[in-house]
Amino acid sequence: MTESVHDYMTRLGQAARQASRVLARASTAQKNRALHAAADALDAARTELTAANELDLAAARASGLEPAMVDRLALTPKVIDSMIEGLRQVATLPDPIGEIQGMRYLPSGIQVGKMRVPLGVIGIIYESRPNVTIDAASLCLKSGNATILRGGSEAIHSNQAIARCIQQGLAEADLPAAAVQVVETTDRAAVGELITMPEYVDVIVPRGGKGLIERISRDAKVPVIKHLDGVCHVYVDVAADLDKAIRVCDNAKTQRYSPCNAMETLLVHQAVAARVLPPLAAIYRDKGVELRGDAATRELLGGDVLEASEDDWFAEYNAPILAIRIVDSLEAAIEHINHYGSQHTDSIITENFSDARRFLTEVDSSSVMVNASTRFADGFEYGLGAEIGISTDKLHARGPVGLEGLTSEKYVVFGDGHIRT
Ligand SMILES: NC(=O)C1=CN([C@@H]2O[C@H](COP(=O)(O)OP(=O)(O)OC[C@H]3O[C@@H](n4cnc5c(N)ncnc54)[C@H](OP(=O)(O)O)[C@@H]3O)[C@@H](O)[C@H]2O)C=CC1
Numbered sequence: 001m002t003e004s005v006h007d008y009m010t011r012l013g014q015a016a017r018q019a020s021r022v023l024a025r026a027s028t029a030q031k032n033r034a035l036h037a038a039a040d041a042l043d044a045a046r047t048e049l050t051a052a053n054e055l056d057l058a059a060a061r062a063s064g065l066e067p068a069m070v071d072r073l074a075l076t077p078k079v080i081d082s083m084i085e086g087l088r089q090v091a092t093l094p095d096p097i098g099e100i101q102g103m104r105y106l107p108s109g110i111q112v113g114k115m116r117v118p119l120g121v122i123g124i125i126y127e128s129r130p131n132v133t134i135d136a137a138s139l140c141l142k143s144g145n146a147t148i149l150r151g152g153s154e155a156i157h158s159n160q161a162i163a164r165c166i167q168q169g170l171a172e173a174d175l176p177a178a179a180v181q182v183v184e185t186t187d188r189a190a191v192g193e194l195i196t197m198p199e200y201v202d203v204i205v206p207r208g209g210k211g212l213i214e215r216i217s218r219d220a221k222v223p224v225i226k227h228l229d230g231v232c233h234v235y236v237d238v239a240a241d242l243d244k245a246i247r248v249c250d251n252a253k254t255q256r257y258s259p260c261n262a263m264e265t266l267l268v269h270q271a272v273a274a275r276v277l278p279p280l281a282a283i284y285r286d287k288g289v290e291l292r293g294d295a296a297t298r299e300l301l302g303g304d305v306l307e308a309s310e311d312d313w314f315a316e317y318n319a320p321i322l323a324i325r326i327v328d329s330l331e332a333a334i335e336h337i338n339h340y341g342s343q344h345t346d347s348i349i350t351e352n353f354s355d356a357r358r359f360l361t362e363v364d365s366s367s368v369m370v371n372a373s374t375r376f377a378d379g380f381e382y383g384l385g386a387e388i389g390i391s392t393d394k395l396h397a398r399g400p401v402g403l404e405g406l407t408s409e410k411y412v413v414f415g416d417g418h419i420r421t
Pocket residue numbers: 125126127128150151152153154186188191192207208209210211212213215227228229230259260316318388389390391392
């Protein structure tokens with residue numbers, strides 16, 4: 001790159017701002033055409049996508065990236081299929097833009113309602129998982145937003161190959177190329193620029209861990225919707241159905257280890273611990289999950305359970321490791337979650353209505369669940385069609401963010417020469 005990172009990002013920002021105006025007035029049919037054409041382009045570019053991904057995978061393995069992270073990086077035929085399907089699926093979702101709701105006559109004679117509109121330009125910073133490039137691009141496009149995508153540096157070649165397919169889709173629908181731009185440098189200075197251009201960028205969506213969020217919170221001059229880490233809990237209550245507890249706790253930990261909605265800490269009421277923990281531990285041991293527990297858990301489960309430190313209660317492992325704590329009450333479980341958790345997703349297993357209600361009311365997380373696996377915290381599973389990620393912020397959007405979370409509303413007023421008196 002010959003120009004400075006500052007000049008490069010300014011150029012991207014200016015182009016995105018201009019493209020956002022075209023996208024905001026693009027028809028639903030035009031946006032859907034772009035999505036289907038991008039899906040066709042991905043289908044036709046499988047060899048090129050795999051070759052680009054091989055470059056990323058080889059570099060990742062050579063640098064000693066953890067297997068779970070390499071797994072996330074891989075563009076297998078199945079992942080490519082799901083990206084194609086994802087694009088086509090977003091095309092089938094209702095277009096939220098332009099919908100006017102609540103239109104009513106007021107005593108003055110004017111009509112007032114609210115129209116759904118795009119946010120404008122959205123900057124997204126996310127992990128080295130190339131399929132997120134498609135999720136983010138498709139949702140932003142359908143919601144009429146221009147987007148600047150800064151994926152993880154390990155995925156740079158894959159993301160650029162995907163970007164070329166998106167560009168083909170945009171061109172076929174006669175939409176501007178700058179509607180979706182993938183940052184072509186891995187220099188983190190580009191992130192610094194992206195988050196300090198309020199004249200060109202309306203919102204930043206950071207998906208990542210603590211280091212990223214610390215930087216964004218410190219430096220951003222653009223509004224942020226944080227998609228933070230998931231220190232998710234399942235609490236097995238005194239009134240739990242133990243079959244349900246075992247099913248849910250197994251799924252929440254082992255269905256997939258890396259997602260932010262996987263359980264990291266299991267809390268168990270002391271009255272049921274002796275009945276639920278041994279069969280659960282057998283399942284975890286069988287699947288190779290490392291267990292770390294408090295003293296009571298270690299006494300109950302035996303020697304291979306490592307001693308959990310204070311850091312373990314705060315940990316997001318994204319790996320086959322589970323922290324376990326035995327608590328003496330529902331209050332203690334709620335207190336633990338609110339203290340050590342990350343306000344992402346937490347679940348209680350109970351047949352007691354009052355305990356469930358207290359848990360839902362008092363646990364301060366973006367999703368609170370009863371008798372369900374934390375792995376359900378997902379836009380698709382919640383019926384949003386797809387998701388950009390899971391917001392751990394409280395303002396604008398909380399929990400899985402779909403199309404509507406990428407929009408805003410403005411008042412529309414109809415008069416017929418009305419004047420205020
Ligand atoms: N809530 C949600 O929806 C989701 C949350 N996550 C969370 O993401 C984390 C896992 O992903 P991981 O890849 O480790 O996340 P990281 O935070 O390490 O990286 C995510 C992105 O942020 C960039 N980044 C990280 N630190 C900085 C910094 N200081 N300055 C500028 N850019 C930075 C990375 O760039 P670079 O490549 O240069 O390192 C990458 O593009 C987990 O905590 C997981 O829970 C993941 C997915 C969804």
